[in-house]
Amino acid sequence: MFEKKYISQAEALQLLIDTVKSVLPSENIGIEKGYGRTTSSDIYAPEDLPGFARSTVDGFAVRATDTYGAKETMPAYLTVTAEVLMGQAPGFEINNGEAAKIPTGGMMPRGADAVIMLEHAQVGAASVLEALKPVAAGENVIRADDDVKKGDPVIFKGRTLRPQDIGALAGLGITVVDVVRKPVVSIISTGDEIVPYTERIRPGQVRDINSFTLAGLIYRDGAAPVRKGIFRDDYETIRQALSRAVDDSDISLIIGGTSVGVRDMTSDIIASSTDGKLLFHGVAIKPGRPLIGGVIDSKPVLGLPGHPAAVAICYEAYVRPLLLRMLGVKSENVFRKTVTATLAKRVASAPGRQDHIRVRIEAREGGYVAIPVMGKSGLITTLVAADGIVIIPENKLGIDPGENVMVHLF
Amino acid sequence: MFEKKYISQAEALQLLIDTVKSVLPSENIGIEKGYGRTTSSDIYAPEDLPGFARSTVDGFAVRATDTYGAKETMPAYLTVTAEVLMGQAPGFEINNGEAAKIPTGGMMPRGADAVIMLEHAQVGAASVLEALKPVAAGENVIRADDDVKKGDPVIFKGRTLRPQDIGALAGLGITVVDVVRKPVVSIISTGDEIVPYTERIRPGQVRDINSFTLAGLIYRDGAAPVRKGIFRDDYETIRQALSRAVDDSDISLIIGGTSVGVRDMTSDIIASSTDGKLLFHGVAIKPGRPLIGGVIDSKPVLGLPGHPAAVAICYEAYVRPLLLRMLGVKSENVFRKTVTATLAKRVASAPGRQDHIRVRIEAREGGYVAIPVMGKSGLITTLVAADGIVIIPENKLGIDPGENVMVHLF
Numbered sequence: 001m002f003e004k005k006y007i008s009q010a011e012a013l014q015l016l017i018d019t020v021k022s023v024l025p026s027e028n029i030g031i032e033k034g035y036g037r038t039t040s041s042d043i044y045a046p047e048d049l050p051g052f053a054r055s056t057v058d059g060f061a062v063r064a065t066d067t068y069g070a071k072e073t074m075p076a077y078l079t080v081t082a083e084v085l086m087g088q089a090p091g092f093e094i095n096n097g098e099a100a101k102i103p104t105g106g107m108m109p110r111g112a113d114a115v116i117m118l119e120h121a122q123v124g125a126a127s128v129l130e131a132l133k134p135v136a137a138g139e140n141v142i143r144a145d146d147d148v149k150k151g152d153p154v155i156f157k158g159r160t161l162r163p164q165d166i167g168a169l170a171g172l173g174i175t176v177v178d179v180v181r182k183p184v185v186s187i188i189s190t191g192d193e194i195v196p197y198t199e200r201i202r203p204g205q206v207r208d209i210n211s212f213t214l215a216g217l218i219y220r221d222g223a224a225p226v227r228k229g230i231f232r233d234d235y236e237t238i239r240q241a242l243s244r245a246v247d248d249s250d251i252s253l254i255i256g257g258t259s260v261g262v263r264d265m266t267s268d269i270i271a272s273s274t275d276g277k278l279l280f281h282g283v284a285i286k287p288g289r290p291l292i293g294g295v296i297d298s299k300p301v302l303g304l305p306g307h308p309a310a311v312a313i314c315y316e317a318y319v320r321p322l323l324l325r326m327l328g329v330k331s332e333n334v335f336r337k338t339v340t341a342t343l344a345k346r347v348a349s350a351p352g353r354q355d356h357i358r359v360r361i362e363a364r365e366g367g368y369v370a371i372p373v374m375g376k377s378g379l380i381t382t383l384v385a386a387d388g389i390v391i392i393p394e395n396k397l398g399i400d401p402g403e404n405v406m407v408h409l410f
Numbered sequence: 411m412f413e414k415k416y417i418s419q420a421e422a423l424q425l426l427i428d429t430v431k432s433v434l435p436s437e438n439i440g441i442e443k444g445y446g447r448t449t450s451s452d453i454y455a456p457e458d459l460p461g462f463a464r465s466t467v468d469g470f471a472v473r474a475t476d477t478y479g480a481k482e483t484m485p486a487y488l489t490v491t492a493e494v495l496m497g498q499a500p501g502f503e504i505n506n507g508e509a510a511k512i513p514t515g516g517m518m519p520r521g522a523d524a525v526i527m528l529e530h531a532q533v534g535a536a537s538v539l540e541a542l543k544p545v546a547a548g549e550n551v552i553r554a555d556d557d558v559k560k561g562d563p564v565i566f567k568g569r570t571l572r573p574q575d576i577g578a579l580a581g582l583g584i585t586v587v588d589v590v591r592k593p594v595v596s597i598i599s600t601g602d603e604i605v606p607y608t609e610r611i612r613p614g615q616v617r618d619i620n621s622f623t624l625a626g627l628i629y630r631d632g633a634a635p636v637r638k639g640i641f642r643d644d645y646e647t648i649r650q651a652l653s654r655a656v657d658d659s660d661i662s663l664i665i666g667g668t669s670v671g672v673r674d675m676t677s678d679i680i681a682s683s684t685d686g687k688l689l690f691h692g693v694a695i696k697p698g699r700p701l702i703g704g705v706i707d708s709k710p711v712l713g714l715p716g717h718p719a720a721v722a723i724c725y726e727a728y729v730r731p732l733l734l735r736m737l738g739v740k741s742e743n744v745f746r747k748t749v750t751a752t753l754a755k756r757v758a759s760a761p762g763r764q765d766h767i768r769v770r771i772e773a774r775e776g777g778y779v780a781i782p783v784m785g786k787s788g789l790i791t792t793l794v795a796a797d798g799i800v801i802i803p804e805n806k807l808g809i810d811p812g813e814n815v816m817v818h819l820f
Contacts, residue, residue: 031607035626049790052613086643087603089613103671105603105716107614147789155794163626164722164793164820170607171619171718171790193497193515197441197580203462203499204517209581216445216573233496261513306515308581312574333797335749335771335778336819361745368745379557380459380581383574384565387743409746410574 006284008394009354012293013318015279016302019295023328024250026178031169034161036222037179038327043155045172049148052089053108057140060099060121060129061112064137075130080123084109099129108141115140148172158330160222183223183326185319186245187211189230190238190266191256191306196230209380210255210304210311217315217410223323233262239269246273246296251322254292256306263290266303270294276301284394285354288314308380313356313389316410341370343390343405348398358386359407370407386410416694418804419764422703423728425689426712429705433738434660436588441579444571446632447589448737453565455582459558462499463518467550470509470531470539471522474547485540490533494519509539518551525550558582568740570632593633593736595729596655597621599640600648600676601666601716606640619790620665620714620721627725627820633733643672649679656683656706661732664702666716673700676713680704686711694804695764698724718790723766723799726820751778753800753815758808768796769817780817796820 007015026040055061062078070076078099082092084106094100094111102108102115114135122130148154154172155165161177169177189211197207208230215225226249231241238254245252254266263281270292271278279293287310292303300322304314341361349355359370370390375382388409392399399405417425436450465471472488480486488509492502494516504510504521512518512525524545532540558564564582565575571587579587599621607617621637628635636659641651648664655662664676673691680702681688689703697720702713710732714724751771759765769780780800785792798819802809809815 031622035629050616051611086601087614105601105616142789147791154791162820163623163630164718164790166626167619167623167718168790168794170622171617173607173609173611173617175608191496191515197583198585199583201461201583204497206460206515207581207583209577212441212580213573213577216576219445220573308574308577334773335751335797339745339748340750340777341745363744367750379552380574380578381557381564384578387745410572 006282006289007280009283009285009317012280012283012291013321016293016300016318016322017325019298019300020322020325021298024181024183024326027181028176028178031166031175031177034166034169034177034179035163036160038160038222038329039155039157040178040180040328041157042153043169043174043177045148045150045152045154046174047172048145048150049172050142050144050146052144054142055102055104055106055108055115055140056142057115057117058104059102059115059117059140061094061102061108061115062099062131062135063094063096063112064114064135064139066097067114067116067131067134070131070134072132075122075132076134078129078131080127080129082109113137113141156330158328160329180327183251183323184226184249185218185223185251185253185323186226186228186249187214188228188238188241188245188252188254189256190233190254190262191230192233194230194256209308210306213308213312214253214255214315217312218319218323221320221323222327233265235265235269238265239273242269242296242301243273246299246301250299250326251319252296252299252301253319254301254303255311263292263303267292267294270296270301270303284352285317285356287356288317291318293318309358309383312383312410316389316408317356337409339368339388339407339409340404341368341407343399343401343403344369344371345401346398347372347390347392349392349396351397352394354394355392357390357392358382359388359390360385361387361407370405416692416699417690419693419695419727422690422693422701423731426703426710426728426732427735429708429710430732430735431708434591434593434736437591438586438588441576441585441587444576444579444587444589445573446570448570448632448739449565449567450588450590450738451567452563453579453584453587455558455560455562455564456584457582458555458560459582460552460554460556462554464552465512465514465516465518465525465550466552467525467527468514469512469525469527469550471504471512471518471525472509472541472545473504473506473522474524474545474549476507477524477526477541477544480541480544482542485532485542486544488539488541490537490539492519523547523551566740568738570737570739590737593661593733594636594659595628595633595661595663595733596636596638596659597624598638598648598651598655598662598664599666600643600664600672601640602643604640604666619718620716623718623722624663624665624725627722628729628733631730631733632737643675645675645679648675652679652706652711653683656709656711660709660736661729662706662709662711663729664711664713665721673702673713677702677704680706680711680713694762695727695766697766698727701728703728719768719793722793722820726799726818727766747819749778749798749817749819750814751780751817753809753811753813754779754781755811756808757782757800757802759802759806761807762804764804765802767800767802768792769798769800770795771797771817780815
């Protein structure tokens with residue numbers, strides 16, 4: 001098995017991850033810009049929430065003891081002495097035998113400890129309230145610190161903020177938040193055959209597909225892509241482009257150079273850079289075997305094979321994990337990117353090699369089915385047709401139809 | 411069961427969906443802005459891709475018939491007459507007995523129909539090539555239209571564009587794309603107790619949480635949120651705000667008015683608007699029962715209860731489906747928003763009511779576990795702690811521990 005001379009995907013990833021010594025520095029931003037950013041410190045509640053005892057229903061604020069034993073046939077009688085208005089602290093107190101009309105969300109008056117629902121009360125002449133059921137102390141009331149207690153942690157560091165997380169911060173009056181700076185990822189397209197997507201192509205040329213796909217994936221994962229342009233297959237040209245990219249960014253990606261000579265050039269450039277080291281050249285993974293991993297100036301550098309499918313798969317297998325590490329994302333929330341499905345037909349794999357099979361997903365009675373999308377790894381149409389990939393580990397020779405598989409969505 | 415007087419979530423959603431007569435108009439944008447937008451027409455390939463026959467390996471372009479019968483012990487002999495350069499159309503032809511050096515991705519010269527891999531060839535003196543294995547016609551070659559055939563559909567209408575879809579368009583030289591205009595959603599916060607998130611609160615007041623959560627959810631789903639501000643609980647004030655919102659946007663959301671009187675005001679305003687109609691008031695769902703649905707000027711209007719959890723759940727249950735309908739998203743790709751898990755503990759539900767249970771997800775040996783997050787629906791912390799919701803349908807009285815459930819992520 002000739003793949004044995006290559007390291008495994010897990011080893012390759014670990015070597016790259018090890019180049020990232022720490023989470024990137026943080027910056028302080030307004031919460032309205034926080035969606036999708038990752039917190040860099042734990043966030044504690046500066047105050048109780050809601051901050052005052054509130055009614056959860058429309059009804060009457062009372063002292064619970066005044067209602068004990070009340071029933072429809074023998075109501076408890078109270079006197080409605082006041083009304084709570086929304087957004088205002090009641091300027092009165094509830095004494096024994098008294099009740100105050102209160103709306104949902106209204107602030108509990110001093111003295112009252114429970115709320116009788118509108119449906120369980122009748123108000124007659126002279127503001128006499130008949131309570132038809134008893135209420136317990138605390139019933140239909142949210143306490144001042146029921147939602148959040150001052151000083152309690154609200155959001156831990158390493159969380160990628162969702163809309164409801166931003167809402168929670170707004171609710172606590174937290175207007176700014178410390179987040180990890182966005183990782184900057186440079187994309188260097190190489191190849192004498194590559195032309196910009198806006199150009200008419202001549203025979204022998206292809207348009208730059210990969211920098212578009214990569215930029216979108218990087219953006220989606222909360223980082224900042226920089227498309228550096230298309231460079232000729234020339235040692236000095238690529239060396240200079242890479243040197244500038246390493247200066248400007250946190251991760252540098254060189255795409256292309258599919259032929260042996262050009263691939264060797266990329267690894268030579270990394271190995272001979274000041275503070276540069278080649279980590280590996282070739283991984284037992286398909287597609288994506290010709291991957292080059294290195295480090296320059298303590299920053300990861302990847303040489304990606306130029307096939308569009310290999311680019312997308314190498315992104316998910318190496319670049320995304322690197323980004324999550326730089327962002328300090330605590331739990332990757334893997335379930336957000338996966339779905340369990342039943343494989344529709346057998347796929348084979350070579351021993352000692354990790355195979356990444358593109359699949360599309362169909363909903364069927366009782367669950368999802370993953371249908372392999374066949375095609376050479378150079379074909380963009382398979383990427384468009386696929387919803388995700390199924391990974392066949394090194395020690396498996398294939399997966400049989402009907403087996404449950406985890407589909408990694410992309 | 412008093413919920414019976416309310417319509418079901420499915421009926422409520424259908425009434426709202428029926429107000430959307432067609433997909434929104436389309437606009438033409440550059441593909442670099444296309445990520446996350448939804449196509450409004452089918453896209454066909456303007457040309458073949460790759461557009462020329464290419465080698466998939468480093469090797470020698472030959473006529474396959476010249477290699478028939480070749481083996482290590484009895485190679486076929488050919489003469490290397492030329493070399494293909496990347497990005498250039500070869501200016502020569504391959505005749506019988508001839509071979510041309512070719513890199514991966516290089517254009518096949520006329521006359522050649524297969525490529526011998528470098529590993530299966532030896533080049534000796536006087537450019538003599540020994541082919542150690544035969545190749546079949548077409549072997550190691552991608553045809554001009556192998557990836558995409560001119561005129562074939564590449565991406566159908568109703569697709570929300572992913573990074574790899576944009577890459578495919580770039581590869582075909584498609585620089586602009588027709589997408590559905592982003593739905594505009596107005597958010598009107600109401601309530602005398604509501605203050606902006608930047609303000610210090612006094613007892614009885616709460617900060618505006620919901621417009622933040624909603625804006626983030628709307629943005630995430632590819633639409634344009636407009637936070638209209640906070641309005642007092644006053645008929646004429648809210649009537650005017652709603653009237654402007656309907657003029658400016660495709661969907662109008664009024665949040666708050668949790669007390670009975672205010673809720674009635676919202677439904678009165680909808681019902682008494684010119685071209686306005688109240689569709690329903692109250693749905694058999696928890697949380698989110700006090701939902702108001704209406705239509706003004708053929709545009710959906712929703713009155714959402716003010717509890718943060720109810721707002722998030724009503725968004726997923728009604729607003730998101732409305733947005734997908736306006737965008738013409740073909741398949742909702744439901745699997746992207748769900749994960750299958752095992753319920754960790756029993757949750758109960760009232761008959762005739764659809765219960766939405768917030769859960770957090772933990773990875774365990776063999777799969778995911780959904781752990782109910784308990785708390786009153788007004789509590790923002792349960793939303794922060796939850797990864798998604800499990801829906802208990804109207805006809806179920808609960809779900810037992812160990813049952814498989816579908817978690818709708820949010």
